[in-house]
Amino acid sequence: MYINYARREITVKVVYYGPALGGKTTNLIQIHDHVADSQRSELISLKTAEDRTLFFDFLELQLGKIGGLTPRAQLYTVPGQARYEASRRLVLRGADGVVFVADSQLDRQEENLESWLGMRRHLSSYGIDSQGFPLVVQLNKRDLPGAVGVDLFRSTLSLNGDAPLFEAVAVDGRGVRESLRAIMERVVVRLRREISASAA
Amino acid sequence: MVEHGDVGSGLVLSPLQEKALEAVLVQLAAKSSAALALLATRTGHYIASRGSRRDVDSAALASLVAADLAASTQITDLVDTSEAHTMILREGERYTMLIAEAGASMVLLVVASRDVPLGWIRMLVQGASQRMAEITRPAPGRHVPAMASVLPGGEFANLVGQAIDDLWTD
Numbered sequence: 001m002y003i004n005y006a007r008r009e010i011t012v013k014v015v016y017y018g019p020a021l022g023g024k025t026t027n028l029i030q031i032h033d034h035v036a037d038s039q040r041s042e043l044i045s046l047k048t049a050e051d052r053t054l055f056f057d058f059l060e061l062q063l064g065k066i067g068g069l070t071p072r073a074q075l076y077t078v079p080g081q082a083r084y085e086a087s088r089r090l091v092l093r094g095a096d097g098v099v100f101v102a103d104s105q106l107d108r109q110e111e112n113l114e115s116w117l118g119m120r121r122h123l124s125s126y127g128i129d130s131q132g133f134p135l136v137v138q139l140n141k142r143d144l145p146g147a148v149g150v151d152l153f154r155s156t157l158s159l160n161g162d163a164p165l166f167e168a169v170a171v172d173g174r175g176v177r178e179s180l181r182a183i184m185e186r187v188v189v190r191l192r193r194e195i196s197a198s199a200a
Numbered sequence: 201m202v203e204h205g206d207v208g209s210g211l212v213l214s215p216l217q218e219k220a221l222e223a224v225l226v227q228l229a230a231k232s233s234a235a236l237a238l239l240a241t242r243t244g245h246y247i248a249s250r251g252s253r254r255d256v257d258s259a260a261l262a263s264l265v266a267a268d269l270a271a272s273t274q275i276t277d278l279v280d281t282s283e284a285h286t287m288i289l290r291e292g293e294r295y296t297m298l299i300a301e302a303g304a305s306m307v308l309l310v311v312a313s314r315d316v317p318l319g320w321i322r323m324l325v326q327g328a329s330q331r332m333a334e335i336t337r338p339a340p341g342r343h344v345p346a347m348a349s350v351l352p353g354g355e356f357a358n359l360v361g362q363a364i365d366d367l368w369t370d
Contacts, residue, residue, distance in 0.1 A: 001210035002245035006218045011245045035367045041259045046267075055267060058244075060259040063363040067352030071360060074244060074263065086278075090270045094210060094243025181364040188357040 001096050001191065011072040012187050013094050014180075017119050018101035019111035020052075020080030023140040023170040027101060028057050028075055030176045035061060053079040056091045073184060080115070089122040097134035097187040098123075099179050101170070102157075104139055104147035109156050116157050134186035137165045138179045143172075211241045211305045211336065218248075220335045225250050228310065228328040232321050235295065236311040239302065239332070240265050253311065265309045269299055287325065289318075300325050303333025 002011040016024040025045070032043045039062050046055035057077040062070070076095075078088040092098075100119065102112045120130045139153055148156075150165065159165065164182050168175025213221070221239060229237040229250035238249040240262035249258055272288050290297040295311050296318055302308045308329050312321050352359075 002241050002243075002247070003210070003212045004218060004247070005213065006215035013243055013245070034369055036369060039367055041257050044257075044260045044264065055271070056263075058260060058263045060263075061364075061367065063360060063367065066359045066363055067356055069352065071363075072259075074259070076244075076263070086274055087271075090267070090274060093270065094241070096210075177364065177368050181361045184364055185357045185361045188360050192356065 001094075007070070008068060009070045009072065010191075011074060012096040012184075012191070013074045013076065014097045014099065014183055014187065015092055015095040016075065016077045016099045016101055017088070017092070017115065018078075018080060019103055019108060019115040020082070022080060022101045022103040022108075022112075022115075023138075023168070024077040024080065024101045025053055025057050026140075026170040027099070027138070027176050027179070028059050028077055030170060030173045031061070031075065031180060032059055034173065034177070039064070052081060053077060054084070055079060055087050071188075073180075075180075082114075085118065088118065089125065092119070092122050093126065096191070097136070097183045099183050100135065100137045100163075101168075102137060102139050102153065104141040104153075105144055106146055106148050109148060109153070112153070113156055131162065132190075134183060134190050135163045136179050136183040136186065137163050138168045138170070138175060139165060140168045140170050140175070142167045142174075143169045210243060210245070211247075213247070213336070217335055221332055222248050222250075224328050224331050224335070228324055232310060232312050232324050233316055234310050234312045236309065238262065238265065238309040240307050240309070242266055242269070242301075242305055242307055247306065251311070261309070265299055266307050269301065269307045272299075287322070289322075291318075296321060298322065298325050300329045301333075302329040303336050305336055306332060308332065 016027055018024050028043060041060040044058040048054045059075045061073045076091050078091045123130045123133060166175045166179045170176055225237050225239055225248055234251040235253040236249060236251040238261060239247040244263035244266035246258045246262035268288060273286055286301050288299040294314055296314055298310045298321060300308045310321060310325050
């Protein structure tokens with residue numbers, strides 16, 4: 001979070017986290033494609049020669065004037081491949097909220113769990129308890145045959161009711177806006193709560 | 201390793217601090233004949249920039265500069281040469297680029313012509329980054345406006361959600 005009082009700007013950072021090939025970059029591509037040029041930055045991607053995320057993707061959204069403030073959302077993805085663990089932790093630094101993008105395919109549930117636990121470990125390394133942290137889960141690739149059931153997915157990750165879950169087909173844009181909206185609302189609610197606590 | 205405050209907390213600049221930082225940035229850009237002098241938070245939020253090259257995507261640049269410093273710092277940690285006051289140098293054919301920590305919360309990028317002596321730029325960047333760190337260092341009696349006076353009340357989260365919907369085009 002960055003607040004500039006003089007310009008009445010508030011900028012928050014949201015990270016799309018999840019296993020390799022789960023659809024994190026696809027989320028940002030869809031957001032980029034559905035938002036007018038004037039209200040977003042270019043999509044920056046640090047990729048390998050094989051077109052896989054090496055460090056992160058980045059996109060900034062300008063939400064216009066709201067209540068006299070100019071909020072901005074900076075969206076990042078992490079690299080999903082196992083060997084980029086250190087990079088994932090770096091990208092999480094300073095995050096105000098996380099969208100966890102999981103893969104619906106039955107044979108990817110172990111990767112979902114490993115990534116989920118890794119995320120919680122990294123948040124913990126920054127002194128954050130993921131229980132109170134703004135978090136949205138997106139269960140992607142719902143169009144694939146044999147997609148895992150939502151209940152099974154929830155139990156695999158031991159998800160309680162706190163983190164909202166959105167079913168998505170990110171490649172078609174389904175569930176992308178809803179996930180973004182949900183995480184932004186949660187980030188703002190938490191900011192408000194922190195602000196109230198600091199003012200008390 | 202726990203780094204308290206890295207996630208979910210950030211930099212809050214008062215108008216006075218912003219003015220002071222911009223003054224340092226203006227002076228740095230002028231003295232170094234910088235094509236670009238850019239200040240960002242360590243988490244990649246753009247703060248301000250000066251110089252003749254202002255036609256860049258500042259938001260994207262800020263994120264990359266912060267990432268560059270974060271990666272470099274991680275590299276030094278891994279090879280056990282971690283030191284304070286990190287500075288990264290990139291020498292191109294036409295431009296010299298320096299990325300430096302500016303205190304615990306900020307990172308400074310300076311892009312200058314190769315015609316400008318490297319030692320001179322390095323000295324200017326070191327001085328500027330130290331002054332910037334001092335400006336943002338928490339100190340007793342330093343007034344930071346109450347955050348509650350900035351963020352609107354109850355409906356703000358809904359309005360932000362609505363703004364996301366409004367951004368969306370089919």
